[in-house]
């Protein structure tokens with residue numbers, strides 16, 4: 001059987017050269033080869049994230065990066081404005097709450113983006129807030145928040161801006177330094193043509209300053225240790241060396257394409273996905289003004305269970321679509337189009353959906 005057309009929003013398929021890179025021999029993670037590889041990866045990530053800030057690599061999935069962001073910037077009892085438009089916004093909030101932050105929730109319905117004026121009002125009503133948590137791209141609903149505008153209001157109030165950019169960075173326009181993002185988190189298995197296993201955290205000078213006095217407990221995810229080790233060409237703990245190999249190769253491929261063209265490809269393929277879905281008579285779940293360029297959420301026809309449809313498409317066409325989380329399970333399916341994705345991948349996925357819709361609807 002040929003390889004599946006993996007159309008979930010991460011992990012993504014991998015180019016052959018990335019797959020091969022993972023199979024290389026181990027090296028000493030305290031030696032010069034590792035130091036050179038890490039330096040190359042960090043420089044490349046900085047160029048894609050448009051930042052001069054420190055970028056630390058953590059051996060963990062993206063959630064570890066979110067946990068590091070919280071634990072390094074905050075103290076128990078700090079007030080945190082948590083903007084949530086779905087499942088991953090909730091997760092970020094939960095981490096902050098578990099570490100002892102006092103949460104000021106600002107919620108928006110699933111499928112919608114955050115309203116900038118409402119966030120500004122909440123910030124004015126809560127001058128005690130120290131940091132604002134925002135999910136740039138809410139993968140669960142396929143909605144991209146207007147981060148540039150949100151950042152403007154957060155910065156106008158002088159708060160720390162902490163962003164989950166796990167499923168947006170490297171795919172959707174994001175200017176870390178120009179917009180004033182203090183802590184930014186991404187993960188290797190999303191836009192980076194690499195397997196799961198590494199989180200990236202970019203820390204601004206203001207974030208480092210906050211980290212000096214932050215009192216939340218931290219050990220494995222202590223970014224001060226990560227920074228010190230990185231300066232010495234290493235990591236505090238044993239890194240996922242094979243994932244570094246793969247990420248290095250993924251980033252080389254992305255550098256060859258260039259940031260502008262990578263972003264344009266994601267825009268073009270997302271437009272094609274949305275048009276293809278609409279042309280089948282299906283409805284998009286996300287507010288079209290904020291529909292994501294990395295994942296499209298779709299409502300199946302009346303009476304069709306999204307998960308049954310997905311199973312049928314997998315069985316007949318070897319196209320793997322994503323389900324939905326929480327209360328959207330069975331009601332929405334999602335098409336991932338980030339990282340190593342081509343027009344052809346999407347054409348095949350759309351054809352598979354089109355072929356199975358009548359079957360699923362019992363016609």
Ligand SMILES: Cc1ncc(COP(=O)(O)O)c(C=O)c1O
Pocket residue numbers: 009010061062063064088135137138139140164165166167187
């Ligand atoms: C927006 C967002 N936040 C957080 C996560 C969690 O990342 P991980 O599964 O790598 O821990 C994901 C993963 O899908 C995500 O898309």
